[in-house]
Amino acid sequence: MAESALAAAFLAHPAADYLAVALMAGATYLCRASGILFMSRMRITPRIDRALRALPGSIVVATILPIAAQSGLPAVLGLAAAIATMALVRIELAGVAAGLAAVSLARLAGL
Incomplete structure:
Protein backbone atom coordinates (compact mmCIF):
# COMPACT_ATOMS: atom_id res chain seq x y z
CA MET A 1 0.00 0.00 0.00
CA ALA A 2 2.83 2.38 0.86
CA GLU A 3 4.50 1.71 -2.51
CA SER A 4 1.41 2.75 -4.46
CA ALA A 5 1.11 5.93 -2.38
CA LEU A 6 4.78 6.67 -3.06
CA ALA A 7 4.28 6.09 -6.80
CA ALA A 8 1.19 8.32 -6.82
CA ALA A 9 3.10 11.07 -5.01
CA PHE A 10 5.96 10.82 -7.51
CA LEU A 11 3.65 10.93 -10.53
CA ALA A 12 1.88 13.97 -9.10
CA HIS A 13 5.18 15.83 -8.73
CA PRO A 14 5.80 18.53 -11.40
CA ALA A 15 9.21 17.02 -12.23
CA ALA A 16 7.50 13.79 -13.36
CA ASP A 17 6.38 15.52 -16.56
CA TYR A 18 9.94 16.54 -17.39
CA LEU A 19 11.20 13.05 -16.62
CA ALA A 20 8.59 11.51 -18.93
CA VAL A 21 9.57 13.88 -21.76
CA ALA A 22 13.26 13.16 -21.21
CA LEU A 23 12.65 9.39 -21.25
CA MET A 24 10.59 9.65 -24.44
CA ALA A 25 13.31 11.77 -26.08
CA GLY A 26 15.89 9.18 -25.06
CA ALA A 27 13.81 6.34 -26.48
CA THR A 28 13.33 8.25 -29.75
CA TYR A 29 17.05 8.93 -30.00
CA LEU A 30 17.89 5.26 -29.36
CA CYS A 31 15.44 4.13 -32.05
CA ARG A 32 16.95 6.49 -34.60
CA ALA A 33 20.55 5.78 -33.61
CA SER A 34 20.01 2.02 -33.74
CA GLY A 35 18.55 2.36 -37.25
CA ILE A 36 21.60 4.30 -38.41
CA LEU A 37 23.94 1.82 -36.75
CA PHE A 38 22.08 -1.15 -38.26
CA MET A 39 22.00 0.33 -41.76
CA SER A 40 25.70 1.28 -41.62
CA ARG A 41 26.54 -2.41 -41.19
CA MET A 42 24.16 -3.66 -43.88
CA ARG A 43 25.09 -4.07 -47.51
CA ILE A 44 22.60 -2.14 -49.65
CA THR A 45 21.68 -4.35 -52.58
CA PRO A 46 19.61 -3.06 -55.49
CA ARG A 47 16.58 -4.88 -54.07
CA ILE A 48 16.95 -3.22 -50.63
CA ASP A 49 17.54 0.15 -52.31
CA ARG A 50 14.26 -0.17 -54.27
CA ALA A 51 12.41 -1.14 -51.09
CA LEU A 52 13.81 1.84 -49.16
CA ARG A 53 12.91 4.21 -51.99
CA ALA A 54 9.31 2.90 -52.08
CA LEU A 55 8.85 3.15 -48.31
CA PRO A 56 7.73 6.83 -48.01
CA ALA A 75 -11.28 11.28 -49.49
CA VAL A 76 -11.04 8.77 -52.35
CA LEU A 77 -10.51 11.62 -54.82
CA GLY A 78 -7.84 13.06 -52.54
CA LEU A 79 -6.08 9.72 -52.33
CA ALA A 80 -6.19 9.34 -56.12
CA ALA A 81 -4.77 12.84 -56.60
CA ALA A 82 -2.00 12.19 -54.08
CA ILE A 83 -1.01 8.89 -55.71
CA ALA A 84 -1.05 10.38 -59.21
CA THR A 85 1.03 13.39 -58.15
CA MET A 86 3.56 11.25 -56.31
CA ALA A 87 3.86 8.94 -59.32
CA VAL A 103 -10.43 16.92 -50.90
CA SER A 104 -10.98 20.65 -50.40
CA LEU A 105 -12.30 21.12 -53.94
CA ALA A 106 -14.56 18.07 -53.67
CA ARG A 107 -16.05 19.35 -50.43
CA LEU A 108 -16.40 22.83 -51.89
CA ALA A 109 -18.32 21.26 -54.79
CA GLY A 110 -20.65 19.60 -52.31
CA LEU A 111 -19.52 16.00 -52.75
Missing part, protein backbone atom coordinates in the same frame (compact mmCIF):
# COMPACT_ATOMS: atom_id res chain seq x y z
CA GLY A 57 4.97 6.39 -50.58
CA SER A 58 3.84 3.18 -48.93
CA ILE A 59 3.60 4.92 -45.57
CA VAL A 60 1.52 7.75 -47.02
CA VAL A 61 -0.89 5.33 -48.73
CA ALA A 62 -1.16 3.12 -45.64
CA THR A 63 -1.98 6.18 -43.54
CA ILE A 64 -4.56 7.63 -45.90
CA LEU A 65 -6.29 4.47 -47.20
CA PRO A 66 -8.27 3.58 -44.02
CA ILE A 67 -9.43 7.19 -43.70
CA ALA A 68 -10.48 7.28 -47.36
CA ALA A 69 -12.44 4.06 -46.99
CA GLN A 70 -14.49 5.57 -44.17
CA SER A 71 -14.75 9.16 -45.41
CA GLY A 72 -16.39 8.73 -48.79
CA LEU A 73 -15.86 10.20 -52.24
CA PRO A 74 -13.87 13.37 -51.32
CA LEU A 88 4.49 11.90 -61.64
CA VAL A 89 6.80 14.13 -59.62
CA ARG A 90 8.07 11.69 -56.95
CA ILE A 91 7.86 14.33 -54.22
CA GLU A 92 5.87 13.23 -51.17
CA LEU A 93 5.00 16.77 -50.07
CA ALA A 94 3.57 17.54 -53.50
CA GLY A 95 1.41 14.41 -53.24
CA VAL A 96 0.11 15.46 -49.85
CA ALA A 97 -0.65 18.97 -51.14
CA ALA A 98 -2.46 17.61 -54.20
CA GLY A 99 -4.50 15.25 -52.04
CA LEU A 100 -5.51 18.02 -49.66
CA ALA A 101 -6.41 20.29 -52.57
CA ALA A 102 -8.55 17.58 -54.16
